[in-house]
Amino acid sequence: MSNLTIMDIAREAGVSKATVSRVINNSGAVSPRTKERVLEIIKENKFSPSATARNLSKGTSSAIGFVVPEIDNPFFGEILRGVTEITDKNNLTLICCNTDDEREKDRRALDLFKENRVRGILYTPAVDYTDKKDRKNLIRTFDEINVPVVIMDRNITLPNVDGVYFNDYQGIYEATKALIGAGHTRIGIINGINFPSMLPCVKSALSFTFSLLNVNSPFAHHLR
Numbered sequence: 001m002s003n004l005t006i007m008d009i010a011r012e013a014g015v016s017k018a019t020v021s022r023v024i025n026n027s028g029a030v031s032p033r034t035k036e037r038v039l040e041i042i043k044e045n046k047f048s049p050s051a052t053a054r055n056l057s058k059g060t061s062s063a064i065g066f067v068v069p070e071i072d073n074p075f076f077g078e079i080l081r082g083v084t085e086i087t088d089k090n091n092l093t094l095i096c097c098n099t100d101d102e103r104e105k106d107r108r109a110l111d112l113f114k115e116n117r118v119r120g121i122l123y124t125p126a127v128d129y130t131d132k133k134d135r136k137n138l139i140r141t142f143d144e145i146n147v148p149v150v151i152m153d154r155n156i157t158l159p160n161v162d163g164v165y166f167n168d169y170q171g172i173y174e175a176t177k178a179l180i181g182a183g184h185t186r187i188g189i190i191n192g193i194n195f196p197s198m199l200p201c202v203k204s205a206l207s208f209t210f211s212l213l214n215v216n217s218p219f220a221h222h223l224r
Helices: 006-013 017-025 032-044 051-058 074-089 103-115 132-145 168-181 196-212
Strands: 063-068 093-098 120-123 149-152 162-164 187-190 219-223
Touching (some): 063 103
Parallel strands (some): 187 219
16 A cells, blocks of 8 residues: 555554554553554555654654754864764664754754654754844743753853853963964964854963964964
8 A cells, every 4th residue: 555644554454553653652551462463564555654753753853963064074073073973872763953054044943853853952053043042932932842952162152051161261372372482473263254253262372372372473363
């Protein structure tokens, strides 16, 4: 039978849709004889239940949502490799979305995770969400999805989420120290246009570095 549905299976087995659903999801009380009959029909017709439908019935899924802003960036590629190792070991599915640092793609990725009832989200935001309206919408979206969220790399300081970040301050210090040690006195800053909120941190770290090394050096023009 082509395009077999749960209703078709229920009709052929002489049971309700709820009974078929319980057999598919291995949940609830179903007599061994009825279960065997339903499974036989499923096998004969090579029926494969919709993952989305199963997620809806269970209220969750085995999927983890993963959002990266630059999939071609080796940094995020290494993170992806590590994440897939863990999901594979735990029989989880990974739904990976690349946003290209675009706000709209960010929103669509989170909507997709909501539709698929993901179990958790690993999230690197496309923008810094300093706009009050955008920030409020993002917080509401996470509240609606209602699963654990871990923000990676780009700290946008949201309530009720965890985060894994690098020590950017120390990294800037070490990089600038190396440049000054090599004889450079005009230090340029290349900062992503989607994260202008990071610029004060960068300037502070540079000033700190200069003061520690007793170097009088003006900031170069900020490059975008």
